[in-house]
Amino acid sequence: MKISFNSVMPVPLASIEHSDKSIWGNDFTLNKGEKVVLNASSGKGKTTFTHTLAGIRKDFDGDILFDNQSLKTISPEEWAILRKEKISFVFQDLQLFPKLTVAENLRLKNSLTNTYNDDQLKHFLSELDILDKWEVKSELLSMGQQQRVAIIRALTQSFDWLIMDEPFSHLDEVNTQKCLKLIDNRASELGAGFILTTLGDYHQFEYNRELNL
Secondary structure (H helix, E strand, C coil): CCCEEEEEEEECCCCCCCCCEECCEEEEEEEEEEEEEECCCCCCCHHHHHHHHCCCCCCCEEEECCCCHHHHHHCHHHHHHHHHEEEEECCCCCCCCHHHHHHHHHHHHHHCCCCHHHHHHHHHHHHHHHHHHCCCCCCCCCHHHHHHHHHHHHCCCCEEEEEEEEECCCCHHHHHHHHHHHHHHHHHCCCCCCCCCCCCCCCCCCCCCCCCE
16 A cells, blocks of 8 residues: 655644655655655654544645545545554554553454464564563553553554554663564565654664655
8 A cells, every 4th residue: 555645734733844855745655565764853743644644633734645545535434444454553652551461452452353363472572572561451561661562562463554653762772673673574574664753763774765854
């Protein structure tokens, strides 16, 4: 699935001056399989970008197309299918269920597609050094541990695009590299792309493309 931006400008950001390299107000297309970093300082619209692609925000001028369909014409039922099969997210606020254990959070998402069994989910946790948190409630985890759970949860479905809003903000570089490796392997396995927003740290990863806000 390709994503095309046609002169998109979020209404709350219209009064802010944007560079000629900004994605806002310009036309460009992202093709499936691209590994993209979106670099911007705070307040430029990184979260607005991710929420718009998730269909959460609709307050923008211009148009965004998934393949040839405008986001403005996608029904709630179609969004449910897109979020189940085509686009996966790691939001900045993570959106884990705090009263559920790590296992329950992962199983709940995984149950939509039955992509993995418990042993495979535990393998992901082991890869990111949090296997011992399997039966721990999410609210008792550190922010860095919660970020790793949210990343794993996002990988428990098929997707054309994985969109992540500052997913490593509470991780040290060692754990960031482990997460990037897991993300890259899963995206490559699916022939999928990913978009990662950042405040400027590229984490030594060779992205195919850089976007600016």
